[in-house]
Amino acid sequence: MELNWSTFILEIINFLVLVWILKRFLYRPVLEAIEARKNRIAQEKQQIDALKEETERLNRETQNKKNLWEEEKEQRHHALIEEIAAERESLMEQLHTELEQERRRQENLDRARRAEINRKMEAQALRQGGRFVSRLLERLACPELEARQIELLMEELHRLPPEKARTIQTAMEEDGGDIKVFSGFTIPGETREQLSEILQQVAGPARVSFHKDESLLSGVSVHVGYWVLEANLKDEMKFFMDIVDDEH
């Protein structure tokens, strides 16, 4: 352990040189590299912060827009619900009106259908009644009935109003004074005389001729010119059939 001054001095110089070498080739490059990296990281962090801030701003804007959209959607939803309710109410009223009209139309149709059925039934009843009466009158046709019909005719002629009698007289004058009497059966002589007398009383002097027409079934048909007086079953049956035809 002895101090060597040469070594002592050289070691001082060596260390100072080493300090310079390391400062030049180690500390400065390393610290500069670290500083550069720190600066780069700081810049990147600043950029990231700026991006983050921008992102947050965009997020806030997006959230605000979303809220506005939600409110608008809610308002439109309510408006749509109200509109649908009004439209439904209107459609329901229209439907009720149409249903009422349809119901009334159906009722009218039903009434018309029932009236038509009733009318058809009445017509059918009338036809049946007419056929029944026709068959009945055909079976009832006989000289006695005819005599009774002639009696009724004579009573009617007795009660004939004067203006009607003038019409008959006019018709007879235009025809030339002939009176033709058609009957279903042969009229007895006494009855012929009574009938001729009454006809001449009504129409005035005339030639009365009697003819047989079996198509009359029973009763007489008096032809005075264009004037014809029917008092027979055929005319009565025709009357019933005309009623049926009129009903149709």
Add this chain to the structure above:
Amino acid sequence: MESHGAQGHWVLTLGPLEIGWEVLTTWLIMALLGLGSWLLTRRFTDDPGRLQTMTEGIISVIEGAIEAVLPGHTWRVLPFVGTLWIFLTVANLIGLVPGLDSPTTEISVTGALAILVFMSVHWFGIRSEGLWGYLKHYVSPSPLLLPFHIIGEITRTLALAVRLFGNIMSMENAALIILMVMGFLAPIPILMLHIIEALVQTYIFGMLALIFIAGAISSQGKPSSRREP
């Protein structure tokens, strides 16, 4: 021009200067560190590899240690204190290489480093406080304390030199004795002890230098909170 030294090492003489093995070893260390630094830092990139990361990590640790003790003066003090730590680490551990001895087993080397620390304390103190402001702290709080301040400066520098020299020299001698006594039965534990001791002494020397400098820079009634171990 050549002769054997006291311990059997070759010694070169250049005129009045004797270049011993310590100086040669120091030059070797300087060459290794300088060349290594140049090779490492010339290929620095933004995407660091393993060596760059390791280098930056070492420098960052040193910078962090200095910043913790002396905030705001890191770049001013870093070259000196960092070089102390790096040089002493290599110098203390180079004795593990067969055929080489640690330069720090010589009192001339540790004394030179201690003197450098002594000078750097005043250098940084004067640069920071000015000559008059720096000298004032020797007479504060009372001029009566001036002798004690001077004695303190001398003794702590001496302690710095002797501590490193004594520990490294005694450790190598102890390791040599153990190896001689126990043969090759316990080389690895001894080597581990050597490494730990070398690192601890490096840390202590550099940290004491940093504390002394910090005390000089902020010396006006603001002693460092750290104490000498």
